[in-house]
Amino acid sequence: MRARLMIRYILGEMIPTFFMGVIVFILILLTFQALRLTDYILIHGVKVISVVEMMGFLSTSFLPILFPMSLLFAVVLTYGRLSADAEIVAFRSIGLGMPSIIAPALILSILIGILSLQTSFHIAPWGNRQFELLVTKLGSEKPATIVKEATFSEGFFDRVVYANKVNSKTGALEHVFVYDESTPDNPVTVIAREGRIIQEKTDLGNAASLRLSDGSIHRTSQGRHTKIDFSTYDVSLLDPAEQQFRSKTPPSLTIEELKARMKTKGLKKDERLSLEI
Template sequence: MATSSPETISQSPSLKRRWFPTIPIMDRYISQELALPFLFGVGAFSSIGVSVGALFDLIRKVTEAGLSIYLALEILLLKLPEFIVLSFPMATLLATMMTYSRLSSDSELVALRACGVSVRRLVAPAIVLSLMITGLTFAFNELITPAANYRAAITLEQALNAERPPFQESDILYQEFQAGGSRHLNRLFYARQFDGERMQGLTILDFSQDGLDQIVSAESASWNVGNNTWDFFNGTIYAVSPDGSFSHIVKFDHQELQLPRTPLDLASRTKADDEMNIAEARRQLEMIRQSGDAREIRVWQVRIQQKYALPFVCLVFGLVGASIGVLPQRTSRATSFGISVVIIFGYYLFAFIANAMGEVGVLSPWMSAWLPVLLGIAVGSLLLARASR
């Protein structure tokens, strides 16, 4: 009788240490069933978004503005990540609904439940998939989509001979409000032109001192980095008394004034909201805070919270779709697609209303962005609990 040596036993495949956990057969099967509808949803919803949001406009620019087809295709490819990432939550909903509805209609869920598998265990692969897509969505929104949108905008402007300058060239307007969120104007800063270093044709209305308003008019001004002040050249300072008369007028060739640097920063900003990641949006918010404009501050606070909350819509739709799909029913793929469209429309309508309420101050910025997500998770959890009975 042959015996095995210790070395042979230690190298036996059945006794080797498993460094990676094996995925149960049921999870692999459900995951494979989820993959194809998800990819179909990404393709379908991305195609619709690209057609409505970019393709028609590019065709118009090709025919009316002379944009070359090659550049139009390049811009279309650069805009594609934005619509792909928007399709992820919708594709997750479609995939979970179609997959679990198909398993339910074919009585496969009944067989699995008869074997002792709970409904919560059945939807676990959908939840894991939703969490993975949530992380993928966040990565797209931070690393790919803002840079691609910015490059698309620059490419289009260069092609149409309207290249975006690295700074705002004219009509620099900055309003500074009193601290504490008040809508009372503290200063109004206006410059007619800006060449990147020096502003021309300036007018500053200063209401910061009680009982005395000032008007500063200057030919030009530049930021003094060493002193953190503005150097104004060839101008006049008018001091206005409460009765509207000029208490004194001072002409100057050069005058240093303690005004915020914010107008210079505003003139140098070139990116739109969808061209910024979270870090860039936070820098923009900090700059706007210096103005004291409560409405604009709230808008940017809502935008930043939206960047955090948007990826978790995938989790909401995955939970809701799986919870509806496991209900005993016989639903066709066309019906699942139609129900998905209704849920998507209802969710984004509610999200739009909540975001608008956040911008006007009815809801806090955090609540306006996260309320639809939290409510969606609550609804999905209730549907799952109902299906588990």
């Protein structure tokens, strides 16, 4: 009876401390993303509600790391306080041994371990996936703001783009360089004198394309270099019909999807390594 009361008492101390630790660590990790999130508001003109959604999805993806950290925080803080207040000595004086005193920490560890497994395998990948889709959706609303003048901008709809001059209001670009490595065996480099990002609203969402003028396409395959000159060339950046079905990144895959992906025939060594990690 005494052991049960003690276990309930210590668990009652640890559980609130655990949740407090989760909140504190989430705030700390979000602080490191503050500059990135502020950039979305000031440069991309994203609404505050969308930034709150992004913070929620980011927090979900952090949970597999935060749960073990918060558990350690709760155990150290709780047992440290019990020791400082001589409560552990009091427990032992009434005949309770160390196994009984340690039992609450073990019980909470098992519960948090099970929760962490479910979070790692399902909840965190879902949060990461939703974050990716939301960022792409926000980027489709003002795609020109993604490109920074005289800077190689990565993550421009899975491409690397460079432009000497950028007009974010009209979407006009000057002296454009685009590198597309969506097919690693056959990367494509496009160089153009000027370009313009064209947006179009459809029933399914925003579509975007990059119209390049007066340039050339360079391909390298099996040691051969091919050059194609063009006067006008359209690059499809975003198709809303395909958006929900775009390939997931490894952090967005559930454990079942990871196993299925790793069984894919012809999977390259670097791709398999990224999935295993």
